[in-house]
Amino acid sequence: MFDALTERLGGVFDKLTGRGVLSEKDVDAALREIRVALLEADVALPVVKDVVAKIRERAVGEDVIRAVAPGQQVVKIVHDALVDLLGGEGEQPGLMVEGEPPVAILMAGLQGSGKTTTSAKLAKRLQDVHKKKVLLASLDTRRPAAMEQLQQLAGQVGVGFLPIMANQRAVDIAKRAMNAGKLQGYDVVILDTAGRTSIDEDMMAEAKSIADVTRPRETLLVADALTGQDAVETAKRFHERLPLTGLVLTRMDGDGRGGAALSMRHVTGLPIKFLGVSEKPDGLDAFDAKRLAGRILGRGDIVSLVEKAAQDVDQDKAERLAKKMAKGKFDLDDLREQFGQLKKMGGLGGIMGMLPGMNKAAKSQMAAAGMDDRMLSRQEAIILSMTPQERAKPEILKASRKKRIAAGSGVTVADVNKLIKMHRQMADMMKKVGKKGRGGLAGMMGGMPGGMPPGMNPADMGRATQDLLGGKAPAGAQLPGLGGSGSKNSGSSLPGLGGGGPLGPDGLPLGLPKK
Template sequence: MFESLSDKLSGIFDGLTRRGSLTLDDVNGSMREVRRALLEADVALEVVRTFVDQVRDRAVGQGVLKSITPGQMVIKIVNDVLIDTLGQDADTISLEATKPVAIMMVGLQGAGKTTTTAKVARRLKDRYKSKVLMASLDVKRPAAQEQLAVLGKQVGVDTLPIVAGQTPVQIARRAEESARLGGYDVVMFDTAGRTHIDEPLMLEMSEIKAAARPHEILLVADALTGQDAVNLAKSFDERVGITGIVLTRMDGDGRGGAALSMRAVTGKPIKLVGTGEKMEALEDFHPQRVANRILGMGDIVSLVERAAETIDAAEAMKIAEKMKKGRFDLDDLSNQLGQMEKLGGLGGIMGMLPGMGKMKDQLAAAGMNDGMIKRQRAIISSMTTHERRNPDVLKNSRKKRIAAGSGTKVEEINRLLKQHRQMADMMKMMGGAGGKKGGALGKMASMFGMGGNPLAGMPEPTPEQLEEMGRKLGAGQNPGLPSMPDFGKLPKLPPGLPGMGGSRLPGLGGGFNPFGKKK
C-alpha cells in the first residue's frame, strides 16, 4: 500500500535530513520533487497544487529554516498536511439512527460492491453485535442476488429471500419492512452497477434513495482506477449524495492517488478500505496512521489491532503453555508461520513497522518474502506426524522425500530444521524460568519473531519505559517527528504470537535472521 509514493518521498526527505541547515532554495527544490512524486502517484492536480502550497507556506518560516533539525521539521509539516488532506480523524460507519439503520452501497460494476457489502455486514455483526439483513437490488447482472446469498451464508448474515420479477425499489421496500418486522438492527442494500456512469443508473439510485431513506450511502470505488475513482466520487456525490467512501483493492495500490484525492475533492470521508479478498480483509481508515505509513513511519497500532482480531487466542495460549514446558515441535512452528500469514504475511507486517520500508531490497536479496513462509509450511506439511514431532529422525533419505513432496530443495529443509532447533533450544533455556518469574515467558515470546533485531534478548520494557519512549519520540523532545502512539496503552496480546506475544510493543527477535548467511 502506497509503496511507490512512500519510496519517492523517502528519497526526497533523506536528502533534506542529511543537511545541517536549509535555505529557501532547498525547500523549493524539494517541493518540486514532492509535486512530481504526487503527480506520478495519480493524485488530482488541484489537490497537488493545494498540498504543495500549504507545505511551502509553512516550511519557509524562519522558525523552520533556523531550527536545529530543519529537515525533520519539513517532514513533520508534510505529515501534518497529509493528515489534513486525508481528513483529521477516522470516521466510521454511523449507526446512530432509528432501527433498522439503512445502509445503501453504490458504485460501478466490478468495483467489488457485493463482496464489500458482505464484508461490512460481517464487520457490523462481529464488532458491534448487530443483527444485519442484506438485500440485493441488482436485477440486471445475472446471478447477482444469488451471489449475495452465498456470501451471506459464508459470513453468517441473513439475506432477503429472492422474489423474481420485482423492481429494485420494490425489493428495497420489502427489505425495509422485513428488517423492521424481524427485529434487525441494520439493513444493507446492494445496488446495481454499470460499466460506466449513465443517466438510467443515476435515476435508479435516486429512486432507491427516496424509497429506502438510507442513513448511510457508501460509495465503493476501486483504488487502482486512480483519477477515474475521483471523478466517480464527484458524480455520485452530486447526483445521489454520498456520506462516505469504501476503497477496495488498497493492498494492490502502490501509488495511493485515489486515497489522497477523494477526501480533498469530495469532502466526504474514506471510512473503510479493503485490503484483500478474504471476508475479514477490511479495515477502518485512519488518516494519521496512513500518513505515517506513506512517510515510512509504520503503523504499529493497526498491526496490534489486526493481531488482536485475527489471532486465535486459544491456540496462542496452547503454544505458550508448550513453550513454558520447553517443548516446541514443527507443528508449533507451522502454526506460528500461519499466524504470520493471517497478519498479512511478511510483507504486510514489515510495511507496518517503522523504518522497515527502506530494507525491502535487503529482505528480497535474503529471500525474505511471503513465498518463503509458504515454502516452509509446505515442507512441514510434507512430513509425517512422527517426523514433525521428532525432527531428529529426519535423515538424508527422508529429507529427499520431503523435498520432492513439497517442491523444495534439501538445503531449504536444512535451513528450516536449523531455525527450529535454535528456537527449540531457546524454549528449553527459558521454559524453566517461566513459572518463577512472570516476565520470562513474555520476554521469550517477544523474542520469538523474525530476525536480527538489536533488541533481541533484551528484557521487556516496563510501562514506564514505554511511556518515556513514546514521549521522547513524540512532539516532546524531538519536535521534528510526528507523535508516536502511546505504547503503554496498547492492548496486551496473548503470548505465543510471532514476535508479539506478551508484549505491547511488537518485537523482532531471534527467529529468522534476514541478513544472516544462508548455509
C-alpha cells in the same frame, strides 16, 4: 498501493536529513520534488497545489531552517499536510448504525468497483465488531448472477440474506428488505444497488428512488482506488445526486499509484470510512488519516499491526503454546502454527509495510536475500511432509527421512536442513521467552516495538529470520533492526532491535514539535 510515492518522498527526505542547516533554496528544491512525486502518484493538480502551499507555509520559517534536525522536521510537516489532506488527525469516521432498527445502509458505485464484495465485508464487520444482526439484500436486477453472488457471500460471512424473487423492481426489493428486517429483528439492512460501467441517468434515478424509500442512515460510495482521477469524477457526480455520507476505497492492496485516495476526500469533502485491503471476508479496514499518512511516508503503522495481531492471532492456541514453552517445548507443529499466524497477519510483506522505516527493506533487502511470502508456504509444505512423530521429535530426522521429506515437498535436502536448523534456533529462543511467560510471535519479539526479551541476542533473531524464509542473505542485506550491522539511515531500524533513533507511537521521530 503507495510504494512509488513512498519511494519518491523517501528520496527527498534522504537528501534533507544529511544537512545540518537548511536554506530556503533547499526547501524549494524539496518542494519541487514533492510536487512531482504527488503528480506522478496521480493526485489531482488542484490538490497538489494546495498541499504544496501548506508545506511551504510551514517549512520556510526560521524554526525549521535553523532547527537541530531540519530534515526530520520537514518530514513531520509533510506528514501533517498529508493528514490534513486525508481528513484531519481527529477524524476517524465510523458508521451511524444506532437508532430504531432496522437501520438501512445503501451501497452505491459503478459496476466493477467491488460493491458486492464490500457489502459482504461490511456485514461481517458489523456482525463481528459491532455485534449487529445484519441482513444483506441485492437490488441489482441487471447484472447476471449478481443476486446469487451476494447470496453466496452472505453464507460465507454468516449473515442473513433476503430471498430472491424474480421480476421485482429494485425499489420493491428495497421495501421488502426493510419489512423483512423489521419483522425478523435485524439491526441493519445493507442494500447493494446496481451499477453501470459508466454513470447514466437511469442508474442515478433508481438509486435516488431507493434512497427516498428506505431513508438510509449511511449512503456509501464504493470506488476503485486503481481508477485514478476517474474515481474522483465519479464521486463528484454521485454526490450531486445522492445524499452520500462517506467513501469506501477498494483494491488498496493493488499496485496503482494511490492518487485517488489522496484526492477524493479533498475534492468531495466526504470522509473516507473504509479501505478494502484484500479479497478476504475480513479485508476491510477502518480508515485513519494519521496512520495512512505514516505508511505513505514509510513511518509504518504500529497501531494497526497491534490491532491486526489482536484480531488474527488465535488466543487459545497462543495460551497452549505459552504453556508448552514454559516447559521448554517447541516442536515443528508449533512452528507451523507460527507460520500460519504470519500469513493471517498479511505475510511478511504486509507486516514489514506496517513497521517504521521498513518499506524499503521489504522491497529491496528482502528481495536481495531471496525472502518472500512464498517461502512461508514452502516451509509449511516441508513440515506437512513429515509424520506426526517427526514433527514432535525433529532429532530423529536422519538422512533417509530427510530425502523422503524433500521429495514429498518438492524441495532439496538442503532446504530441509535449513528448516531444522532454524527450528533449533527458534526453540532455544522460545525457551528463554517461555521463562518470562510470553508466547508466540509477540513474545518472541519482546512485545513490539520495545525490543528483545532479556538474554536474547538480536543477531540470533536476524539469522533465524533469514533461515526461516530459506533466504541466503548477502553481506549487509540483513533486515534493519533484526540482527544487521545497522543502517546509515537511523529511521530504518526498529527501536530496541538493532539501532535507530527513538520513534513515537505514530512512527515519527520523538522530540519533533507537534503540529
